[in-house]
Amino acid sequence: MLKKIKYITLLSLLFTSKLLLAQQSVRLNNNWEFLRQDLGGIWEAVRPVGLGNPEAVPIWQSVTLPHCVNALDAVDPEVNYYQGPSWYRTQLAINNPYQKGRTILHFEGAGQKTEVYVYTTKVAAHVGGYDEWTVDITDAVAEFEKTEVYKKQFKGKIPVSIRTDNSRDLEMIPSDLSDFNVYGGIYRYLNLVYAPALSVDKLFAKAEVDAQGKLGKLNVHAQFYNPKGIDKATIQLQLLDPSGKLLAKSNKKLDALSGNLDLWTFELKKPQLWSTDKPAQYTVQYEVISSAGNAKGEEKVGFRHIDFIEKGPFNLNGKRLLLRGTHRHEDHAGVGSAMTEPMIRQEMQMMKDMGVNFIRLGHYQQSRIVLNLCDSLGILVWEEIPWCRGGLGGEVYKQQARRMLTNMVEQHYNHPSIVIWGLGNENDWPGDFPEFDKEKIRTFMKELNDLSHKIDPARYTAIRRCDFCSDIVDVYSPSIWAGWYRGAYTDYKKATEEEFAKVKRFLHVEWGGDSHALRHSENPDKALSKIKTGGSADERAGDASLYGGAARISKDGDWSESYIANLIDWHLKEQENMPWLSGTAYWPFKDFSTAIRPDNPVPYMNQKGVVERDFTKKESYYVFQSYWTEKPMVHIYGHTWPVRWGDEGEEKMVKVYSNCSEAEIFLNGKSFGSKKRNSQDYPAAGLRWNLPFLKGENTVNVIAKKGKETVTDEIKFNYQTEKWGKPNRLVLKKIAQQDDVATVEVKLYDxxxxxxxxAINWINFGLTGDGKLIDNQGTSSGSRKVQAYNGRAIIKVKLNKGTSIVSVRSDGLKTVFTEL
Incomplete structure (x- = not known):
């Protein structure tokens, strides 16, 4: 056994040293084993298999990182997702190029409590699932390398074991009452970093510019990681413009290497400004030269001026910018929170292509990859700590909140995209503690507000939905869910004006509603006739329930894509005529999993996204594009609506979403005329036609023009005039096959x-044989239990080059089968 050594958890080493990480860092993605349960002790992770232990018990499975413990069970309709300990283990070949250098494990995020072991020695522990942190394993490795076990059992490699734990804990944030899963695992990248004995711990590069953009100022200060107490060094700094041209450099000798050291101040005239249209980034490069060797790094910065005007809009670089925003949860089909860099890049590009210039990262610090992309794509950011629901805990709870706020601000300090630090979400939501004391919550909110401003005076603070703390922060967002949890969507502007009048700076984040992808409606606004209008549009306790209480669209509506397209359309046309509005953020961009919604049409899913959990676009994505983008686009509503219905000879509305000035529609080859776009002509900005569909197959085409550019779109569908009764039977068929994956569809007939x-019957798919259902994806077409959409449901099957029997069961109907 190794002698237990003193260990250090370096909370922010190398977080900002991007070039150093690129040169001296390796992502530890492969050669991991995983166990979804606890061990009797660390010895079980490293004991040899051999005499006396012929079998490895328990059985580990091979995985790659990033990895989420709840990749599939988060949306399994038959179980609660696993919350508890899990283990990861690997063996590392350590080859540090620096003499007396430091060997470091850099966690970009792991949830929610983590312990790290080198062989049997515990070297670090961390609480918090979303901030970055590091572990210096240098001394533990050196001790282990002296042992015979190192040479004989591990053949010169270092055994590293990591225990993660997402067990329920009332003294930890976020609360398990939150409307998202508190995931477990090493679900962001883990890096092996080599650094010299003296390196930069944190480097803060503050870029400022006046509102006119005439004078820019850069101030650089830093803290060093110096475990060996080196007392002399030289730091060389240089500033490169967005094209890579050298603008200035500095060379400074350092005699004291502790504390926060001011390194360089530089002024430049008329810098290229960072904006959402042209996100120009400068580069600060540094090199620390000492007896330990050279440590290099770089930071990207942007010169921009932000101003949330009191009782007014938001200004960027002296001009009004309407914030057109959305939200992001770290969640994806098949992987849970373990999104890879290509997945994240695809998601952020899809947001930008939709016209987004602002994002609120809900409800926790997110990956450095996300923030880097916001910088480069031109997306302004509200990022917040996970003090979300439940009330206020004790000192352990508060200390975690303070630590996570400090880490978030310091780790993401240099990103020009960030304009707001969020201090909490729905802190008026009790339940985790016997006491719910508003004054104590106010006191702690004030403390966090002061802490944020102390670390970073240049950015604003904000919270969402905690009215009794609205006066504490700089920017406040109340709860306004017009047309979903309360009232009709036509109440939106009035409700917003009333809330705007109550606070100093207003920003509306979280609005929208759920839509069950692939479900469409000929009369989506029907339920509005039941709704009380003209009153409050906030969300209250119980409004998310599908049962009981007053009439509300969230309970009584049809959850169709058609309704949500109308709701979004109305909101966006209103926002164009609200000159005092700073902006809004639709909730959310993508459907995500949540433990508190087991009865939704896709169980355990919050379905408010404009794309599904696997990036499949819903119709509402194109509504946003039609208002928010410049590149010519046109989209006929109904690409996923294979059968429309009505009376023979009845004219049916076709809506076209486009940012073009005019469009011409064709039904079955015949023109039905052109129309001009007018954003205030609801719905579809005037681009709507009532057309006489033919019974059977129909084709609709549109040609839209914007200046000299022309764009087109086409849909095909059947028009059903036969009336139907109560569902009487199920029909199951294979409708497609690509390679070794088949798609099956069930339909309901009278x-x-x-x-x-x-028909919205619950559909339950089953399978026996060689294949496997592609389920637990959290999508309308990737769930073995799902509500039907327009009398049908589909799922895919991995055939594994064999034979399988697929079954479909629905209460009150005869179960059906088909062979694949």
């Missing part, structure tokens, strides 16, 4: 063999 196009 006793006269007419498809029931409004």
């Amino acid at each position: 006793d006269k063999n007419v498809q029931c196009l409004d």
